[in-house]
Amino acid sequence: MSELREPCVPGLFTEEGGASLLGARCRSCGTPYFPAPSHCRNPSCAESALEPQAFGGGGTLWSYSVANFAPPAPHRFDEPFRPYVIGVVDLDQGLRVVGQMVGEAADMRVGARVDLVVAPIYHEDGKAFTSWKFELSRGSREHA
Template sequence: MTQAETVLSVEGLFAQTASGPRLLGSSCARCKSAYFPRSESCHNPDCSDPEMQDAQFGPYGRLWSVTTQGYQPPAPVITQEPYSPYAVGFIDLDDQPLRVVSRLRTDSPDEVKVGCRVKLVLAPLGLDDEGREVVSWQFEPMENDE
C-alpha cells in the first residue's frame, strides 16, 4: 500500500516548529489575552489599547474535561473508517491563558481522565473524500502523569 497523500485540516492553524508542534494564534501585548486561531482584534472589553501579536501555543497542558464521541458525526468531521469512537477534550495550556478544543490521540478514549497531563501532537484524524490523510492538532495523554 502506498503512502496516502497528506493535507492539513485547515491551513495556518498549526505548524511543526524547531521546538516541536505549536498552535498558531495571537496574543494581546497589553492585556495578555490569548487567541486561537489568530485574531486581528482583542475581544477583551476591558482592554483599552489592544496590541495584537502573532503567538505560538503549546505543547503542554491539562485536561479540563473529556468525552468520547460515541456515534459517527456527519461531514465535515473527519473520522477513521470503519468508525472508531474518539475522545475530545477541552485543554488548559500550561503558562498560557488559553483553553483549547481538541481531539485526543489515544487508543483507549474511555480511559482518559479529567485533570490528566497532555501534550500537543500533529496527527491524522482520518481520510477525506479523496482518500487523503487529514492531519490536525491533537493532544496526547502523557505517560508520566503528575
C-alpha cells in the same frame, strides 16, 4: 514518517519545531487567542495590540467527553467509525482549547498531563490529513 501529511485546515497549526497552534496574544492585556481574532475581545482592554503567538507544549486535561457518533459532513473520518474522545485542555501557556484526544476514553482522567501533537484525522488518496490533538503525557499514561 514516510506518509504524506497535509493539514485539514491550512494555517491553523504547524509541526515545524514541535507541534503548535498558530494563535495570537494581546500585547496590551495579555489575553491569548486561538484562532487569532481580528481584534482583542477583552472588554476592559484599552488597546487592541494583537501579535502572533504559537501555543504548544504541555497542558492539563480540564474536561472531556466521548463522541459515539460520526461527525456530520463536511467533517471526514476513517471508516469504520470509532468513538473518539474530545478534550478541553488548559495549555501551560494560558490558553484553554478543545481538541481530539489520542487514545481511549478508559485511559482519560480530568487533571491528567497532556501534550499537544499533530496527528492524522483521516486518510484519503494515500495521504494523511492532520489536525492538532492532545496525547496523554508519558507519566500520565503510566499512572492512568
